[in-house]
Amino acid sequence: MALSNMLDVVRMKLFPPNYDAWIAKSHRYKERLVSSGATYAGQWRPLDDLSFADYSGDIINASHRHLAAAPLGHQGVDFLIELGITGYLRRGDALKLYELAFRAPGDILEAGTNKGLSTSILAQAVHDRGHGVIETIELDSENSVEAKRNLAGRPGSESVTFTVSDATRRMNELASQGKRYGFIFIDHWHGYQATIDAAELAKKLLVDGGFVMFHDFLDPGNADRRHVYGVYQAVLDRIVDDDRFSFAGVSGCCAIFQYAEVQSAR
């Protein structure tokens, strides 16, 4: 287990966090979004009122339409999209992943490969847009090998680098090499500390105008005091507090933020 993952489990047991403060903070952010007239204010869900979201953007092209029409019911679960690779994505997740990867102002970084389901969507988008590369990071080498096998022959697979590493470690390396990305998808370990690390590193890794998307941000596990999930809380503490990020909506179980190098005046 990676160090940040372990820290999450230990911290939860030894120092039960203050959910009431996070709930209050999530309501204050909603008020701030509404009073500033932010475009996506209506999509923000406070921590004590989490629910999943349908995709609300336009359908861009044939590949995107394919995701909009793909069957659900993967592994017998009525809301999981079936794209021929094992994984746990809602249609709203898949459509947003494609849209952001297709429109991203730069290369793409993914934390959490698993069997390559989300990576296959990113790869298709990079193939369709005709430029850019993807790096996907996975702790478990067997998963990474299987993902590479699953993507072989699929559009865009030649643009993907499969890296076996702890995501925090690899994102640190990439930041110190001066790498920058137009879109970062955070979907590895959904505990508080790992997400804090990823959010901090996203600040160093995103280009101006780039997007970061946090998977399982809307999962009810975040609001359950006995659950190890802390995606929502980490986003509140590292992204929402930073005026360089603006809320760009929710889709499926994900939240999206856009990064601007120069702090906004809101």
Ligand SMILES: C[S@@+](CC[C@H](N)C(=O)[O-])C[C@H]1O[C@@H](n2cnc3c(N)ncnc32)[C@H](O)[C@@H]1O
């Ligand atoms: C939810 S799955 C990723 C799903 C994938 N994005 C998809 O849509 O198919 C999370 C993956 O992150 C990996 N993981 C867990 N902790 C990690 C860490 N600290 N760094 C990198 N990968 C990690 C797990 O082995 C698992 O395969």
